[in-house]
Amino acid sequence: MAHLLVLYGTSEGQTRKIARFIADTLRDQAHTVDLMAASEFEDWPSPDAYDAVIVGASVHSGQHQAAVQTVVADHRSVLNRRPSAFFSVSLAVLDEDHHEEAERYVSNFLDETGWAPDEVTTVAGALRYTKYSVIKCFIMKQISKSSGRPTDTSRDFEFTDWDQVARFVDRFLQHVESPDTERTPSPQSTSTP
Ligand SMILES: Cc1cc2nc3c(=O)[nH]c(=O)nc-3n(C[C@H](O)[C@H](O)[C@H](O)COP(=O)(O)O)c2cc1C
Incomplete structure (x- = not known):
């Protein structure tokens, strides 16, 4: 069991919803998990x-969120050893x-922070029209229109592929559970869904 x-x-x-799903998946496999928002900590x-x-x-x-970028950059040497x-x-x-x-x-984020994670994935998020301000809703509707995404602002749209997230967690756990396996961080190779 890992911490x-x-x-x-x-x-x-x-992203909080996805992070919770990941934490729950890890706990289901008997690991101890702390789930934290980067913005909520001064002394991370x-x-x-x-x-x-x-x-x-x-x-x-x-x-990406500046708070995450700061935390990762500040702790990159430890992150690169884990x-x-x-x-x-x-x-x-x-x-x-x-x-x-x-x-x-992703590659900009990793270049700027100096972090080389073992696994990287890009996940589809959501359009949360009902949570946006009027201006944000208008802008997102225009972007959606030009990108062929839904434009019905009376509801939200979730695009996250939960099976993809579960597979990402499985790959991560292989690194956790096989500490003898040599890790080959590859920030440039983002995994496809
Ligand atoms: C104001 C705004 C700007 C966005 N800019 C981008 C963008 O530059 N590129 C992109 O792929 N998605 C963009 N998105 C989509 C978000 O990444 C997506 O909605 C995601 O699910 C947000 O995750 P969160 O709810 O955890 O913040 C933007 C969304 C909003 C509301």
Whole structure:
């Protein structure tokens, strides 16, 4: 049984929902899991206290949450010595034409933080029209229209592929449960769903 950290950043809640799903999946496999929002901590506990770490963040205007970026950059040397994984939540990942864009968000994040996780995945997020401000709702509707996504602002749309997230957790656990296996961090190779 490992002591694991799931750390996340979210703006509208979808990454928190995914992080909770990941934490529950890990607990179902008898691991001890701390689930934390990066923004809620001034004195973030060192990843040294954990056997392995999963970090998730969502993309807004091409960037992941600054709080997550700060925590990861501050603790990169420990993260690089532990089994670790990153999931990036966006909508670009939904479109074949924009898939490279979703991967670019990730490689920028990893370049800027100096972190080389063992597993990386890009996950489709959600359109939460009912939670957006009027202006945000208008902007997201225009973007959705041009991208061929739903434009009915009276409801929310979730695109997250939960089976993909479960497979990501399985791959992460292989690194946790096989500590003798040599880890080969590959920040440039984002796994496909
Ligand atoms: C204001 C705003 C800006 C966004 N910018 C991007 C973007 O640049 N690229 C992208 O792929 N998705 C973008 N998205 C989509 C979000 O990544 C997606 O809605 C995700 O589910 C948000 O996760 P969260 O609820 O955890 O914050 C944006 C969403 C909003 C509301």
